[in-house]
Amino acid sequence: MKAMVLKEIGSMEKNKTPLRPMDLPIPEPGDKEVLVRISRCGVCHTELDEIEGRTPPSRLPVILGHQVVGRVEKEGARATHFKPGERVGVGWIYSACGTCKFCREGDENLCPEFRATGRDVNGGYAQYMTVSEDFAYRIPPIFSDSEAAPLLCAGAVGYRSLRLTGLKDGQKLGLTGFGASAHLVLKMAHHRFPNSRIFVFARSEKERAFAQDLGAAWAGDPSENPPDKLDCIIDTTPAWKPIVEALKNLQPGGRLVINAIRKEEGDKEVLRQMDYPLHLWLEKEIRSVANVARRDVKEFLDLAAQIPIKPEVQEFALEGANQALVEMKERKVRGAKVLRID
Numbered sequence: 001m002k003a004m005v006l007k008e009i010g011s012m013e014k015n016k017t018p019l020r021p022m023d024l025p026i027p028e029p030g031d032k033e034v035l036v037r038i039s040r041c042g043v044c045h046t047e048l049d050e051i052e053g054r055t056p057p058s059r060l061p062v063i064l065g066h067q068v069v070g071r072v073e074k075e076g077a078r079a080t081h082f083k084p085g086e087r088v089g090v091g092w093i094y095s096a097c098g099t100c101k102f103c104r105e106g107d108e109n110l111c112p113e114f115r116a117t118g119r120d121v122n123g124g125y126a127q128y129m130t131v132s133e134d135f136a137y138r139i140p141p142i143f144s145d146s147e148a149a150p151l152l153c154a155g156a157v158g159y160r161s162l163r164l165t166g167l168k169d170g171q172k173l174g175l176t177g178f179g180a181s182a183h184l185v186l187k188m189a190h191h192r193f194p195n196s197r198i199f200v201f202a203r204s205e206k207e208r209a210f211a212q213d214l215g216a217a218w219a220g221d222p223s224e225n226p227p228d229k230l231d232c233i234i235d236t237t238p239a240w241k242p243i244v245e246a247l248k249n250l251q252p253g254g255r256l257v258i259n260a261i262r263k264e265e266g267d268k269e270v271l272r273q274m275d276y277p278l279h280l281w282l283e284k285e286i287r288s289v290a291n292v293a294r295r296d297v298k299e300f301l302d303l304a305a306q307i308p309i310k311p312e313v314q315e316f317a318l319e320g321a322n323q324a325l326v327e328m329k330e331r332k333v334r335g336a337k338v339l340r341i342d
């Protein structure tokens with residue numbers, strides 16, 4: 001099968017083609033696994049973190065990609081959930097132990113044995129992959145393969161971060177950064193909390209205009225003061241400064257949810273400007289979001305079909321994966337990037 005393979009970690013400034021096209025054997029599904037013939041795989045910012053070593057793969061070489069849509073080609077000997085030909089999706093969570101306290105409570109995203117698709121095991125930048133039938137999802141028919149792919153990560157983790165804010169209808173929500181995940185959160189928040197006003201902080205003029213098109217009550221630069229203090233803010237930026245700014249903009253008792261797998265080191269110094277009374281006092285909270293649990297993916301797919309949420313996508317050939325990653329790194333083009341594989 002054709003695959004785009006990562007062999008070593010390194011800066012994408014120096015190497016703009018970190019993935020190599022290779023021809024590899026088609027994997028065999030284990031007993032409780034399915035073999036998926038892949039149709040589309042979304043390209044995620046986390047792939048840059050893997051390639052550049054901020055969340056390095058636990059094995060190399062590895063096939064990246066964790067927003068996978070395809071059809072079941074073959075079932076393992078004891079797999080029973082899906083029929084051959086059924087459409088399935090695979091997200092960031094590839095497996096967890098199933099027995100620890102976190103797994104038992106449905107928080108398998110926190111399991112010490114959590115394994116990520118396309119980082120700890122081969123993922124979707126290829127024609128085929130295998131996955132446990134317990135970690136594959138049916139996709140509502142309303143979505144095309146391309147539309148479904150980005151929902152599997154940006155959408156599901158956005159759903160989890162909105163849940164972790166604890167927002168109630170009528171409360172004010174802020175979003176710092178306005179990429180793939182945040183624009184889906186805005187649509188979800190409008191649907192679930194129709195009386196809540198949403199405030200968007202983004203550096204780019206284009207992103208601010210996009211936010212207002214989607215119904216944000218206000219959009220400004222991260223250094224601007226919004227007209228009101230906010231109850232909850234979700235941060236999806238790779239930097240530290242927006243966190244300090246966001247804490248200042250919270251109401252007493254407000255909560256900042258940081259939806260980022262890693263922060264870049266560049267502006268970390270700004271944390272020294274943190275002033276306890278201005279940024280933290282009055283019972284402000286900070287919470288991070290880690291990975292996704294299966295219920296986030298399932299609940300989000302159902303919600304997205306109901307609203308409906310259909311992401312804007314830009315397709316690349318599998319061989320164009322490096323190009324898609326470079327464009328993502330350079331923050332070019334709005335909407336989600338998806339590899340077309342079949």
Ligand SMILES: [Zn+2]
Pocket residue numbers: 044045046066092153154
């Ligand atoms: Zn992702």
Ligand SMILES: [Zn+2]
Pocket residue numbers: 096097098099100101102103104108111112113
């Ligand atoms: Zn566990």
